[in-house]
Amino acid sequence: MNQARQTAEKVEYNGSDNLAIMSFATNYNGSLYDWVARDVRPGMAVLDFGAGNGEYANRFPIGSVDAAEIDPDLIPQIKQPVVTDIDALGVKYDLIYTINVLEHIEHHAEMTQKLASKLKPGGRLKVFVPARQEIFSNMDTHVGHYRRYDKAMVRDILEKAGLKVTRLGYYDFAGYFISLLYKWLGKDGRITKESIVFYDRVVFPVSRVFDKLTGGQVIGKNVIAEAIKV
Secondary structure (H helix, E strand, O other): OOOOOOOOOOOOOOOHHHHHHHHHOHHHHHHHHHHHHOOOOOOOOEEEEOOOOOOOHHHOOOOOOEEEOOOOOOHHHOOOOEEOOHHHOOOOEEEEEEEOOHHHOOOHHHHHHHHHHOEEEEEEEEEEEEEOHHHOOHHHHHHOOOOOEOHHHHHHHHHHOOEEEEEEEEEOHHHHHHHHHHHHOOOOOOOOHHHHHHHHHHHHHHHHHHHHHHOOOOOOOEEEEEEEEO
16 A cells, blocks of 8 residues: 655554555555546646655556655656646646545645645545545554544544545445454454465455445445545
8 A cells, every 4th residue: 555655744654565565455556546547637737745755646547647755765666757746736737536545644735735735626536545544454554544534534534634525434444344353353463465466366356236225325444535626
């Protein structure tokens, strides 16, 4: 999962091992890419904030997306133009997306306001974050999470940034219960390739069925949100 770094506030991230292993989650990553890419049209200005190893940014045509990342170990893996200081950006974007990033940032509301300021009028911000504080586990600690979210928290930071929320729900129904079990078992916070591949191929497709059946309004491992600058 993407590491969250930003220029105004350095955040220590020590979960690069987990980040690399998540590249084997082809269904999960493909689903999230489809979500961020479905509104993208030729000529749109797009920013991937907290691009990590380029898992999503690299799927777009080269040169069509800016990638915000400051980790020198990850930047060489990104094939798109990389920005390390979003304060210096003079560009206004049609779309900014951030996947598993805000939870790494202590002052997440302040950063959300900054991202909103980089949108054009009518521009869209897409946010994907881990959900439910009750499943905060050693994995969250291992990768440097400050928190997990519920829908109300996400709505609050988006609306305080001056954005109109157009989509808000939970994502990965089954993942909530797997994460709860992971916490109960007292795992050390690391994941294995084998466990990710099994989850991605067997559990995740079923989980997405439950997301659709519940409309994302019951529970999930993540919160998924979209908001527009009006």
